[in-house]
Amino acid sequence: MNDPEPAKAVWNRFDDELIYRDAVDRLHAEDTVLRGYLAQQHMTGVDERHVTAEFHREHVVAEVLASGYGEFEEYQDAVEQRDHAVAAYGRTGLSIRRLLLLIWLVTLRWQVSFVRRQWRTSLSAALAAQVGPVLRRLIGEDHNTLLVTPDILGLVEVHDLRYVVPHREQENLDAKMELMAGGTIAISGPRGVGKSTLLRDLAEKRRGDSNLVVPVEIPSAYVPQEFLLSLFQRVCEQFLAMHGRAPDSSFVFLVKLRKHILLRIRAAVSFWGRLLVAAALLSLALAPAARAMNRSLDGGVSGWLTRTWDDVWASAVQLWTDHPWLTRVPLALLGVGILVSLPRWQKKSPLLKKSPLLKECVNYLYLLRTAQSTSLATTTGLTPFSAGTVGAGRTTTLSSRTLTFPELVVHFRDLLTRMAKSGNGRVFIVIDEIDRIGTAEEARSLLAEIKAVFGIPNVYFLISVAEDVGADFVRRGLPVRDIIDSSLDDVVHIEPRTLEESHAILQNRVPGLTTPFIALAHCLSGGITRDLIRYTRRMVTIPGTGRNQLPQVAHALLWDELRETLAGFRVLLARADHPADWAQRMDETRLAVLLLQERPGDERTSLARDAVRRLIDTATPSASSAADAGPSLETRRQWDELGAYGDFMLTLLDFFGRENFPTLEDVKDAGTEWDLQRLAEARRELALSPAATRLALKRFREAWRMPDHSA
Known part of the structure; x- marks a missing residue:
């Protein structure tokens, strides 16, 4: 490494150079990509000293200062004006002009301080943009083929919406909602493409602005009435929460508490009633004796009670007059405390007037969550002093019944309609997981049951459906009509991610991950977001074994993936019958799995590659006779898919496992047969046509002059 070129010519002031040096020092501690490369022990020439020297080269400093929006130029102009003002102020004597110059100088000093802060803020971003070019000059062309991942938090927090990159169809969805x-609206697409993430992101963005957003997930096994009942409750809970009233989920406890209070009141009334009756009877019986005792006493009992009361009252008056700190001051403090707490009591008072919709939501929650029962018992009887009892009794019981499905629909539609009219916002009900309840027929059955609550003004139902359900809606122009056409107003189809979108996703989740590794994960996943993150998560664990070069990572990742796929395919083989003439192909799968298990990711051996190639090239045996028909058509298709998948994996191994990986300019020619997007499309084509997959792979290999795997 040569010494850095002198950068003194760039700086006109020493203070500016100090600010730049301080920003470079902070870059070493704050930039995660740079920290990751500096932590690599095996990279010669990549240490803090060499990186700092590279950032102080004159052409690097010039590029950093020229970037941004001209903050450095504005700072230099402000400093120059300040210096002129200082010089003019020193040359001017005591006069009005000197006073004006002083005011101008104070303003210029404030301006210099402001633009200096702006330049210092923009300097960090400008230096971060130079990290890649600096590392490329230090490491060479191999910079892009080194796997360095200092920050993988985005792979850990998969469902965190901070790492979500908006899909290109999200603008289409927003535009459709604005016109309705x-x-x-249904969101369709392959599983794992990001339908649930799009709905969650949409729900978070639509919250606020008086909008009611109700996210709900449908269970795999459902009953339409129970699902609608649960959705009804969820809407009431969210409406109460939006207005600052936490929904009470302890209705059963409240019912028990109310019953307990009623029983205590009944017991108290019974006790005190019997006590008063007993006291009245005793008073009536003992009245003559009491009057005789009163006459025998001097002054009577009433006189004694009067004298006692007068003495107590006189003592209390004297205490109130002579000791105010013990009597009047505590009472005054108690009164002030009561006055202060009155607003709090009024706020918490359940008797406070509420809006009708809030009251109805509380009532609906009570109705939907509880089964009410009321009993009324009446007993009359006569019990004389003689033995024997004559009486009569009657009991009446009233119990509520659950709402029927039509009644539930009527009440729910009425509540949603009034919620949509209650403010300036709209109601968004986000129903996820419909594409996971089973077959497409079950999804159609669900839509047929719950479509009764659709079609309410300013109420949007956003649901995720499987790809085939969305395809049924696309065919609505044909003469055949089904429940999908009459249930949905529109469908937004989510396509798999392109290479550019996968690059944005992984750069957001794993800063510093270079394009070749992103392209590997993209081609292997076919642009499916869930698989893209899953393969990247597996990829970043490989450098822990001492392998961080692209060929090493590609071999380790692809061989492990191929081994797991072959092992899973052999499990499927046990479910089908195979004739004797299929023994050769069965043995090839066993041998390939064993070789991959013994030597995973070993790029120096061709044994595993030859075994996979023989598995690809082995033709499907034809049936020798009608009696020996061989495996079923489904099993034969699975064998074809396995052969095409093996061809796909070997193509990835040959392309990403080469020592001299193509430059970025070579792989950016979109629209040609050698564009990397063709590999991702071939991966998705496996589920549709193995033959078409092989044809696409053949064209790709021919474009890159790679050897063909066919026999």
Whole structure:
């Protein structure tokens, strides 16, 4: 490493150079990509000293200062004006002009301080943009083929919406909702493409602005009435929460508490009633004796009670007059405390007037969560002093019944309609997981049951459906009509991610991950977001074994993936019958799995590659006779898919496992047969046509002059 070129010519002031040096020092501690490369022990020439020297080269400093929006130029102009003002102020004597110059100088000093802070803020971003070019000059062209991942928090927090990159169809969805005053929009697409993430992100962005957002997930096994009942409750809870009233989930406890209070009141009334009756009877019986005792006493009992009361009252008056700190001051403090607590009591008072919708939501929650029962018992009887009892009794019981499905629909539609009209916002009901309840027929059955609550003004139902359900809606122009056409107002189809979108996703989740590794994860996943993150998570664990070069990472990742796929395929083989002439192909799968288990990721051996190639090249045996029909068509298709998958994996191994990986300019020619997007499309084509997959792979290999795997 040569010494850095002198950068003194760039700086006109020493203070500016100090600010730049301080920003470079902070870059070493704050930039996660740079920290990751500096932590690599095996990289010669990449240490803090060499990196700092590279950032102080004259052409690097010039590029950093020229970036941004001209903050450094504004700072230099402000400093120059301040210096001129200082010089003019020193040359001017005591006069009005000197006073004006002083005011101008104070203003210029404030301006210099402000633009200096702006430049210092922009300097960090400008230096971060130079990290890649600096590392490329230090490491060479191998910079992009080194796997360095200092920050993988985005792979750990998969469902964190901070790492979500908006899909290109999200603008289409927003535009459709703006042109609709309510309706039902389905989000369709392959599983794992990001439908649930799009719905969650949309729900978070629509919260506020008087909008009611109700996210709900449908269970795999459902009953339409129970699902609608649960959705009804969820809407009431969210409406109460939006207005600052936490929904009470302890209705059963309240019912028990109310019953307990009523029983205590009944017991108290019974006790005190019997006590008063007993006291009245005793008073009536003992009245003559009491009057005789009163006459025998001097002055009577009433006189004695009067004298006693007068003595107590006189003592209390004297205490009130002579000791105010013990009597009047505590009472005054108690009164002030009561006055201060009155607003709090009024706020917490359940008798406070509420809006009708809030009251109805509370009532609906009570109705939907509880089964009410009331009993009324009446007993009359006659019990004389003689033995024997004559009486009569009657008991009446009233109990509530659950709402029927039509009644539930009527009440729910009425509540949603009034909620949508209650403010300036809209109601968004986000129903997720419909594509996971089973087959497409079950999804159609669900839509047929719950479509009764669709079609309310300013109420939007956003639901995720499987790809085939969305395809049924696309065919609505044909003569055949089904429940999908009449249930949905529109469908937004989510396509798999392109290479550019996968690059944005992984750069956001794993800063510093270079394009070749992103392209490997993208091609292997086919642009499916869930698989993209899953393969990247597996990829970043490989450098822990001492392998961080692209060929090493590609071999380790692809061989492990191929081994797991072959092992899973052999499990499927046990479910089908195979004739004797299929023994050769069965043995090839066993041998390939064993080789991959013994030597995973070993790029120096061709044994595993040859075994996989023989598995690809082995033709499907044809049936020798009608009696020996061989495996079923489904089993034969699985064998074809396995052969195409093996061809796909070997193509990835040959392309990403080469020592001299193509430059970025070589892989950016979109629209040609050698564009990397073709590999991702071939991966998705496996589920549709193994033959078409092989044809796409053949064209890709021919474009890159790679050897063909066919026999």
